[in-house]
Structures are given as C-alpha cells and as structure tokens.
C-alpha cells in the first residue's frame with residue numbers, strides 16, 4: 284500500500300469508522316466479480332451511511348487523487364454488477380443510506396436514499412395502506428430504486444420509465460459539495476416534490492448515466508392504485524408475425540389505450556424464465572436445437588413471441604380498452620387472454636376441480652402467470668433472476684447470486700421506433716449473431732413509451748466453462764457493432780463497454796467533457812463511466 288493510499292484509508296476510517304472501510308481480499312474479489320470477465324480490481328470498499336459521510340469520502344478521494352466509484356445496491360447484473368468502469372477504484376457502497384425520508388399519501392410520492400431496495404419500498408407502501416403502487420423491474424427485489432433510475436432502467440406499469448417519474452435530486456459533487464436540483468434547491472418551494480423542471484436549465488439528466496455526481500436522495504412518484512386492474516397476454520405463433528403485431532400495437536400506445544409498458548418476449552426468453560437449459564434433451568449440445576425449442580414451446584404452450592401488458596382504470600375504462608385491444612389484435616395473435624385478480628384467485632382456489640374437469644395444468648399456468656401479473660402491479664419478484672442460471676448445470680440455489688455462482692450474462696439493449704419493420708430487423712440481426720456464436724437469442728421487445736421500443740438481448744452462458752467468457756464477449760462486440768451499423772444504439776451500456784461512447788463520437792462529447800473538467804478536475808469520480 285503506497286503512502287497516498289494509506290493516508291486516504293486513515294481519513295476514511297476516521298470519517299466512517301474502521302468497520303465501514305473494507306480491505307479484506309475475499310470481499311474485494313467478490314465485489315469485483317460480475318456476470319462476465321472484467322479483469323478489474325477494487326482497492327477498498329467504503330460504506331457511508333449519511334450524506335455528510337459521502338461528502339467526506341469524496342473530499343478524501345480528491346485530496347489523495349484516488350478514483351472512487353458509487354453503487355447503490357450493486358446488482359447491475361448483466362451490465363457489470365458492482366464492478367467499476369475503471370481498474371483500481373475504491374467502491375463507494377451506498378447501501379447503508381437506506382432511509383425513506385418522506386412519503387406523501389395525497390400526492391403519491393416518496394423521497395428515498397440510494398440503498399432503498401425494491402422490496403423495501405414495496406413493503407413500506409403496503410404498511411402505509413397500499414394506496415399507491417411503485418413500478419418494479421424484473422431484477423432482484425434487493426436491487427436499488429435509485430441505482431436503476433440512474434441507469435434509466437424500466438419496469439412494467441404505466442410508470443415503467445423510471446427517470447420520467449422522479450425529481451428533486453440531492454447530489455454530492457466530486458469536490459464534496461452538494462446541490463439539490465429543480466425546486467429542491469429553492470428554500471421553501473412548495474412544489475419541489477411535484478414539479479420536475481425547476482427554473483432555468485433542467486439538469487437532473489446530467490446525473491444519470493454519467494460521472495458528474497453521487498445521488499444521495501431522490502423523489503419518486505407513485506401510481507395511485509386503480510379501481511380495476513386487468514392484465515392481458517397473447518402469443519404470436521410464427522416469428523414472421525411480429526411486425527404486424529408491433530404495428531397494430533403502436534396506435535394503442537400512441538392513443539394511450541395501453542398505458543403500461545408492453546413486453547413481448549421470444550420463445551427462447553420465455554423458456555429461460557421457466558426452466559434451465561434442457562441438457563438431457565440435447566445430449567449436452569449447444570445452442571438449443573430448434574426442434575427441442577419447438578417441442579418445449581408446445582408443452583408449455585408459448586409461441587414464437589409472447590406479449591404481456593395491463594389495463595388500469597375504472598371498470599368501464601378497462602372494459603373499453605379491452606374491447607379495442609380485442610378488435611386490434613383479432614387474427615394477428617393467438618390466444619389473447621384477459622386475466623384479473625378474481626380470475627387468478629378462483630383458479631387458485633378451484634385448481635383441483637378445474638384440472639379434473641378440463642385437463643388443464645392450472646398450477647403450471649399459475650406459476651407462469653402469477654409473477655408477471657404481480658410485477659405489473661408493482662410487486663418485485665426473485666423469479667426472473669433464475670433465468671441467469673439458464674446454462675448452469677447446478678440447480679438454482681434458494682439464495683440466488685449470479686456473480687457468485689458463475690452465471691454468465693451480458694445484456695445488449697438497443698432502441699428502435701415502434702415500427703414492425705425495425706423490430707423484425709432487430710430480432711433477425713440479433714438471432715443471426717447469437718446463433719452464429721453458439722448462444723440462444725433470448726430477447727424481449729418492450730413498447731416503453733408511446734413511440735419507442737426497447738429491445739433487450741441476453742447472452743447467457745456458464746462462466747465455469749473454459750473459453751466461454753471470451754466467446755460471449757466476442758459475440759457481444761459483434762452484436763453491438765452490427766446493431767450500431769444498422770442504426771440501433773443501446774439505451775444503456777455495461778461497465779465493460781463504456782469506451783463505445785467515445786468511439787461513436789456523438790456531438791455532445793466535447794460539451795460533456797468540459798462539464799467533467801469543471802466539476803471533477805482530478806477525474807476521481809467514476810472514471811470512464813459513459814465517457
């Protein structure tokens with residue numbers, strides 16, 4: 284340990300207490316392990332529990348010129364987990380800042396710190412009477428609301444676009460000073476939790492997907508529980524049926540008939556959410572033969588594409604929207620089903636007689652539908668994390684941790700307009716590249732806003748097989764290059780591919796660099812992140 288680092292460690296210990304400055308090699312290695320190879324090392328882990336302590340950490344980093352990388356829960360699985368964007372950073376673990384500091388039951392908002400997890404907010408809202416729903420992602424209940432929002436992640440309900448539903452950020456800058464954005468910066472501003480823009484330039488976006496500050500508080504808007512909720516599910520039998528469905532759904536999104544995010548998953552993706560790779564059916568061969576995929580699709584009754592969305596409103600509004608969806612999707616999809624809470628409760632209650640009478644496998648249907656149904660009502664679930672174990676030969680453990688268990692997973696998430704031709708081009712391109720490299724092209728298409736579609740492609744593999752890390756990364760780079768060549772840029776990057784931002788040479792790079800130079804002249808905060 285050199286003198287500079289030793290001095291920084293003593294300052295951090297003094298500010299946080301020794302127990303909050305970790306140097307144990309085992310813990311450092313574990314924090315530097317992602318779902319793909321990074322080769323990066325972490326020098327220490329700091330765990331402040333107040334904003335003052337975060338400020339002290341940054342001041343010390345600055346004084347000694349030591350790079351520091353913030354994470355909220357560090358569950359950025361598939362995009363780099365808790366691993367920093369540069370080697371030999373100190374990790375600023377914000378999970379101990381985990382207070383819900385405000386709740387307004389009239390206007391529906393909470394004010395949170397970065398360590399607040401999906402599960403924590405969900406439980407909190409239930410305790411407060413369950414009048415508001417949060418939006419949940421398909422990631423772990425123990426992932427962070429703020430961490431996800433700062434990556435501009437998304438979920439499933441009408442509040443799916445997380446960054447579109449927050450305001451009033453408290454941000455510690457690299458020099459240790461802090462600011463509040465929007466009206467939050469104006470003393471006694473009555474609308475600070477409800478008005479996003481403040482006065483003058485809107486700056487909140489500068490602290491998402493950036494390395495300009497550490498967010499220590501944020502106000503998050505919540506969705507009032509509707510009178511009636513009804514989910515709908517459909518499948519498309521053939522791959523070639525996708526464009527017609529996307530083009531039919533576009534007007535429904537544009538006109539606000541469907542306000543939830545609408546997720547459409549291909550057969551590979553659905554299969555990996557319900558079971559692990561069928562090694563016994565394939566004699567250990569990969570990628571999955573199409574005949575096996577078809578056989579399993581028939582057994583589980585899913586199609587080439589499988590959609591899920593939800594309707595929220597009064598009974599009348601939901602009925603009206605249902606009518607329009609039925610009319611629009613008529614003949615374009617297979618098995619359009621509308622499912623509400625009563626339907627599920629009855630199915631659960633009368634499972635045995637229904638199975639006896641109809642031969643339908645009700646328990647399997649419930650296992651499949653229940654978590655998606657609840658997710659669309661803002662209830663986080665561990666269920667989908669299991670898909671990270673798709674190619675693993677070990678059984679899925681009760682306490683899942685894809686980093687620890689050698690699960691290989693790299694997400695690639697290009698964006699396109701809601702356009703059938705674009706969606707099909709994306710799907711075909713991704714399928715060709717992944718199959719060529721020997722991986723199953725599991726993917727989802729999410730109609731997130733009225734006009735745009737976010738596609739998430741997963742490269743899932745077993746890190747314990749020699750050479751798989753390299754093969755998967757080669758596949759990822761090939762995929763990303765070809766997507767970008769065709770105009771499909773990702774909405775978010777993994778910590779291993781941040782250099783792409785510079786390589787693509789967007790016109791705002793110089794502007795952002797001058798901000799970085801002004802705010803962090805020593806370059807200590809999250810070096811390389813989206814830079």
Ligand SMILES: Cc1cc2nc3c(=O)[nH]c(=O)nc-3n(C[C@H](O)[C@H](O)[C@H](O)COP(=O)(O)OP(=O)(O)OC[C@H]3O[C@@H](n4cnc5c(N)ncnc54)[C@H](O)[C@@H]3O)c2cc1C
Nearest residue numbers: 355356357358359420421422426427430431436437497498
């Ligand atoms: C099966 C599965 C399903 C998933 N489903 C989804 C999904 O539906 N939607 C989705 O969006 N993602 C999804 N993910 C990806 C990922 O797990 C989530 O996005 C998760 O929320 C990110 O981890 P986190 O919340 O712990 O954030 P963190 O890892 O804590 O943060 C992410 C990044 O943001 C920055 N950051 C974090 N906190 C701060 C801060 N306070 N100040 C400044 N910078 C900060 C850091 O650079 C960090 O690397 C999924 C992953 C898996 C494996």
